[in-house]
Amino acid sequence: CNASKKDTSKIEKDNGIIVGFSQIGAESAWRTCNTRSVQEAAAARGVQLVYDNAEQKQENQIKALRSFIAYQVDVIVFVPIVTDGWDNVLQEARDAGIPVLVTDRKIDVENQSLYAGFIGTDSLKEGRNAGQFVLDTFESKRDKDHINIVELFGTEGSSVALGRAEGFREVLKDHPEYRIIYSKSGDFLRSRGYELAIEFLEMYDDIDVIYSHNDGMTLGAIEAMEEKGLRPGKDIVIITIDAQQAAIDALRGGKVNCVIECNPKTGPEIIELAEKLAAGESIPRLQYVHEEVFYETDDLSLIEPRGY
Numbered sequence: 095c096n097a098s099k100k101d102t103s104k105i106e107k108d109n110g111i112i113v114g115f116s117q118i119g120a121e122s123a124w125r126t127c128n129t130r131s132v133q134e135a136a137a138a139r140g141v142q143l144v145y146d147n148a149e150q151k152q153e154n155q156i157k158a159l160r161s162f163i164a165y166q167v168d169v170i171v172f173v174p175i176v177t178d179g180w181d182n183v184l185q186e187a188r189d190a191g192i193p194v195l196v197t198d199r200k201i202d203v204e205n206q207s208l209y210a211g212f213i214g215t216d217s218l219k220e221g222r223n224a225g226q227f228v229l230d231t232f233e234s235k236r237d238k239d240h241i242n243i244v245e246l247f248g249t250e251g252s253s254v255a256l257g258r259a260e261g262f263r264e265v266l267k268d269h270p271e272y273r274i275i276y277s278k279s280g281d282f283l284r285s286r287g288y289e290l291a292i293e294f295l296e297m298y299d300d301i302d303v304i305y306s307h308n309d310g311m312t313l314g315a316i317e318a319m320e321e322k323g324l325r326p327g328k329d330i331v332i333i334t335i336d337a338q339q340a341a342i343d344a345l346r347g348g349k350v351n352c353v354i355e356c357n358p359k360t361g362p363e364i365i366e367l368a369e370k371l372a373a374g375e376s377i378p379r380l381q382y383v384h385e386e387v388f389y390e391t392d393d394l395s396l397i398e399p400r401g402y
């Protein structure tokens with residue numbers, strides 16, 4: 095994910111198409127990589143990208159979408175920070191005849207036809223993979239009555255945090271010995287992961303598992319654990335989602351036990367879909383990107399550099 099130096103702030107409709115891209119912010123390494131991936135793919139295809147960073151506020155995103163409509167971009171691409179509250183602005187886009195591609199996070203709208211399609215991560219599957227890893231890990235350790243789990247939750251109301259929570263619980267629901275004793279939102283921020291870890295490590299001394307919705311929060315929690323003289327990955331089993339390089343390094347170093355990949359490099363697919371929409375073609379309703387799971391027991395030398 096190398097940065098694109100192209101200035102996308104100017105709108106000059108000469109050749110090619112114009113895509114309005116509303117990103118939610120820069121809360122994590124994942125997000126920054128995702129933004130660059132879209133910018134680079136647009137530049138490579140000669141697509142003009144009007145980029146807006148909503149700084150984690152839905153109201154900013156709605157404003158950005160409205161400005162894209164006013165500028166009459168050809169296609170709107172957006173990462174919805176939360177699932178709800180998009181009906182009105184999407185109706186406005188529809189009235190203006192601008193097709194909308196939803197990416198990364200999903201939305202809940204009454205009229206499904208208000209957006210053309212979705213491309214992004216399968217967060218429910220990620221959550222299930224995390225739950226299955228917990229079951230597999232503790233299956234052999236019959237000496238414990240209860241497995242105490244701490245969950246570092248992503249942004250509240252975001253489809254990815256909801257999916258990661260739901261998939262995880264679904265797998266564990268018939269196993270009452272697995273207890274989620276603490277679950278709080280760290281907003282996908284490393285700093286919040288650190289703060290929450292300080293809090294839960296103070297509250298409990300019998301935590302078996304940390305299930306973290308992203309690597310940023312995980313890295314913050316690891317820092318807090320080490321400050322307390324705890325050994326992440328050994329005293330507490332750690333599962334994390336994203337697979338940025340620092341998390342893979344932590345897996346190699348035995349500080350993390352399972353890394354569930356979430357792929358941010360969707361720019362080429364996003365731009366291809368946007369070009370199709372601009373040409374009046376139809377696109378798939380739902381497209382999940384390919385994602386893997388990396389376990390501590392794998393041959394970790396085979397993992398390619400992550401690039402972010």
Ligand code: GYE
Pocket residue numbers: 121122123124125198199215254282307308309310335336356
């Ligand atoms: O896991 C996290 C980011 O929406 C899938 O948002 C994305 C998540 C990703 O900030 O690191």
